[in-house]
Amino acid sequence: MRKKLSKATAILLITTVAFSTLAACSNGGSNSENSSSEAGDNGFAKGKFDSPVTLTTIGCINSSYKFKEGESLENNLHTQYMKENLNIDIKYKYVTAADQCSNKIRLDMAANDPLPDVMSIADPQLMADLIDSGKMMDISEAFEKYASPELKKMYDIDESYWAQVVKDGKKYGIPVLARAQQNDPLLWIRTDYLKKLNLQAPKTFDDLAKVMDAMVNTDLGKGKNNPPLAISLKGNGGSLWDGPVSWRGDASWIFGGFGVIPTYWNKWHGDQIEYGSIQPEMKDALALMADWFKKGYISPDVGLIDVGKSDETFRTGQAGITAGPVFTSTVVRNYVQKNDPNATVSPFEIPAGPSGKAGRHFTAVPNGALMVSKDYKHVEALFLYLNKLVEIGNPAAGSELEKGWKEGYDYVMKDGKVSKLEADFPDKIAVNPSKYFLTGQPLIDPQLELDAQMKFYNGEKPSTPYEQSLYDLIPDNEKQDPKTVNDWLGAKLVTDQKEASLANLFLGPQTETMKSKGEALSKMESETFLKIIYGKAPIDEFDTFVKNWKSMGGDKITEEVNAWYEAVNVK
Amino acid sequence: MLGRKGILYAMLLPGILLTFIFHYLPMIGLVISFQNFKPWLGITGSEWVGWENFQTVFEREDSLQVIWNTLFIACVKIIVNLVVPVVFALLLNEVRQARFKKTIQTLVYLPHFLSWVILGGIVIDILSSKGIVNTVILPTFGIDPILFMADGNWFRFVVIATDSWKEFGFATIVFLAALAGIDPSLYEAAEVDGAGRWKMTWHVTLPALVPIVIVVATLAMGNVLNAGFDQIFNLYNPLVYEKGDIIDTFVYRVGLLSSQFGLATAIGLFKSLIGFIMIIAAYQLASRFANYRIF
Incomplete structure (x- = not known):
């Protein structure tokens, strides 16, 4: 018993020390950067804020979330990357099980607690309740002003993407888009x-x-x-x-x-x-x-x-x-x-x-939405973040994220080649960093994956890093004849039979x-x-x-x- | 300064305080049942709708059926959960070998700690068309496969039987404790009078058990509208709604999933009221016929 106790105390001590040092670090960091100019757009135009901007959110995780030793949703390669590259501090108000999330948000609403700056909401009922509560921001203007052309293009395809978040002509969130025909059987x-x-x-x-x-x-x-x-x-x-x-x-x-x-x-x-x-x-x-x-x-x-x-x-x-x-x-x-x-x-x-x-x-493309609190002062930070996600969702050849996020996280090098098979990892844990995103998934054009798979089916080789990563998911022994790879054949068939997918027009x-x-x-x-x-x-x-x-x-x-x-x- | 009595009363205080905070204070929330409650407007800001929530519930075609299902399943459960543990306790009490007795007692007690989420899956698996009952047990007796979970009457049977299997060990302990408290001299006297085992059980053990049975039964009456949400929720499916849908599963679907909090609270209030009446009635009966008094 005594041993146990002392162990617990030790852990407590260590965490306290760790936290205080962390706090000290981040304080120091922000202090030095605060001294730089606050004027203008704070560096939005050049793609990185001059002084750090905080974005609070909540985390809803389930058993499919995997983390490397010592990492968590609050602190991982994704949050670090956004801090380093955009100077955005992503802070989690809380992280809880996905099936508890709706309830927690409802409780926050009931208690009149301040809501986090950005929330990813999948439950259409909660979405409607949040819009009704008047605590959400109409992002129409901000979207026009801050979204990158690539981001806008993605949402231009179909006006109905916005159906769930629109009320009285105002857009109360940014829909998260599923892959096209993702669930069409x-x-x-x-x-x-x-x-x-x-x-x-x-x-x-x-x-x-x-x-x-x-x-x-x-x-x-x-x-x-x-x-x-x-x-x-x-x-x-x-x-x-x-x-x-x-x-x-x-x-x-x-x-x-x-x-x-x-x-x-x-x-x-x-x-x-x-x-x-x-x-x-x-x-x-x-x-x-x-x-x-x-x-x-x-x-x-x-x-x-x-x-x-x-x-x-x-x-x-x-x-x-x-x-x-x-x-x-x-x-x-x-x-x-x-x-x-x-x-x-x-x-x-x-x-x-x-x-x-x-x-x-059919598969409804809008699959939940990111909703922004009316009180959030830095909505441009969310767009800087989203613009970045679009950029890295389909990275340019030769860019730093070409092979993946980070060696040992979502890929390893094996015999000079990129491998994403979990068995090749030293600790047998391959993580999917896009799960850590505010959107919970990569922000890519809904059609991108299907198009790439169709291309492979027709015998073409991958030409972009994104396509390469998709191509690498298929074990080599199956790739002898591209027409028999189930993933690619499936993509072709589901596209050929697109007419058969009957829609549900009511998404409210x-x-x-x-x-x-x-x-x-x-x-x-x-x-x-x-x-x-x-x-x-x-x-x-x-x-x-x-x-x-x-x-x-x-x-x-x-x-x-x-x-x-x-x-x-x-x- | 306080005196002996004062100190005793002071010791009561924390208990009363906790009961007040966690049982009486939340009752303010009952006003939700008369409101079109919106969480962000709160109790004070939500629209007042009077009896509308109650009306919605009782106007539904299936509301009577749901109440009847609940009553039926709960009542049979109460009876079975009284009879089985008493009989089992009596039988176990006759076992002379202490070690065997303790082992059995522990074994039957264990299922009480399993969650219905797990048990539900197991029960459905065992009773499915490819489960052990339909592929091994029934064929050896030459009986055709039965779709237990797709037939309303079988479903009720399964619900009651599995609940009894899971809980009777727990109730048995209460009765065993009562049995241990019976004065041995009564048995000695009966033996001297020439009573056998059966006569002793009938004239000594059972009368001694009656008070505790009445307490347990009276307390159980409060649950007359609780047919066991987690059990039924994990077992049922649309095919057995007719015989197996109970108030709690209904509230879950109607009230919570569609965030109709007013409606859910209205049904909760209705249930508490019935439970309250049942306890009072049962207690009156117990005190009149068995001369038993708690308060």
Whole structure:
């Protein structure tokens, strides 16, 4: 006990000393720099502040955040880089688990605590609440004044990127942009199974049914009667059910084959935005799902397991087909082929449904936003920072970040070549510094990655450092024939089938009626759909659902959604 | 100066203070249930909406069903969690080998410390179509696979059975303690009168246990609207909403996820009120029929 105590005291002492020295250092630093001129733009134009500017923020981390020994979100190569190159001190008000972040921010709001200068907000509800609270800054003017041409170009592509942060024509944040078509699913099929069954890859739902029928009735080494299609319908457990649309083990394409995506708002018929789940096409889609369920193509657990569990059946080879985005290639490489070295998997286009066309869910490009406190005096610092992120997101050849951020962090040199494989690192830890960014991801043109992968697919070699880094992610033995690299083939297929991605036009926060009635409607929807698929309710139950949905507040919600859409799409 | 009594009262003070700060002061927050509460406006600034939140809840088509589910699951749980530990404590009390007794006691007590987040995953796995129950146990008895977690009635059964399995060891300890306190001379006297084991249990042990059973039951009545959020939340899915959706999971989805704090508080207030009434009623019954008094 005594030993323990003294150890604790020692640690305490060390941290105190360390902190005080740190504080002393930074004090000293700022003092000397404060003496330089405060006039003018403080060095914005030349890309580095003359006197240090502080930017407070908060950190929301999850288990995917890795740090090198002795580093943390508050102090790492990213914060050091920004201090050295831009003279911006990034200070964290707190760092907490990502799933606690929304609550903490809400508590701060409730307690009327000063909010951090910049926050990355992903929850659309919180975003709307923050805008309503009147504590956020309209950044329209600052964006015009300070954003670099490259940054502006990125946001010029589509005005709808701003939809979530716009209110009354004012922009209350800078959207964080996901990669284009990042989550748009493709069909991933065990080609070794296809070969054993002597079948071709499916082009239509009928073909697919034949393949699944053969798979379920043949012992492919894992026993018979294994549901061949790995999907999940449970949803992510939010207040509104989103079961049919998921980022892995997706089922949206089954409905898409009939022309609608459930839970999505779009102009399915005519000019009015309508709810996908109540369209007449849904009835046939549900009937097909029920049929597939009865025939054992889908797992009897499809309504209770999450995407991780459904993925598992594909990883272990029980299921031969799954629907997932381009990056499912890493699942194939790291799990399917580790479990079974003879396994071969290829991505395929989503097969065409009875409507004659294929359909699937899209990826919303805006994925949260950086929001700025109204009280922040140095909004130009955020833009200097963002401009820098754009610059290093796609670094010029020969620039200092050409190979990566820092040797030993995100790359190592092996036999004179850059390696990003974790196994080559001396401490077996490769970190991804872009996770430390305020945006939590690199700030690059949404289309950049897909375009590069398409280029590789066509046999071209990388020509920029960014492309090189992407190219290096693929192990050499797979690169013999570029047409068979799953990542690149997937990029090509997903782009070729771009038309099939059906959009959700409603990206706003829950409307008033959605808040009070939305959960009840969604509960009814999930119950009805799953019961029909499980064969526990007749298919005609769908008509009752549609009638109830409309009368129990759905019509009102439709009006509100259309009003929202018109409001944000005013040019 | 204070005198003996004064010192005793002074020792009570910290307890009263803590109870006041953490149990009574937060009750001010109950006004949220009559407001359209916005965190940044606070209790004083939010719009006053009267009974609207209560109206929204009780006007829903499924609200009666949710309340009924809660009552059903909670009541069966209360009964099972009373009967099973009592029976188990009686059985364990008959075990003469001390070491065996202690081992069993510890083993059944252990699940109490597991979180439902973990147990939920395990239960779903074991009972899934590819789980051990459906692939090994049921086929050996020639029974067709059962989708336990996709059928409302089976779901209720699973919820009650797993809860009882997890918690009965904890309750057993309370009853074992009561059993240890029974005056041995009573047993000796019964033996002299020629009573066997069964008669002794019936006429000595059980009557001695009644007071503690009543205390436990009375306290449990307060939970009549608590069917166990973390358990059900980790086990349920849309297929079993009809039989398994309870007030707390409902509040979670409606109130917290959509940040309808007023609504969530309204339901909380309703629950507390029912719980309060139930405790008072149970206590009245206990004092009338079993002549048992706490206060």
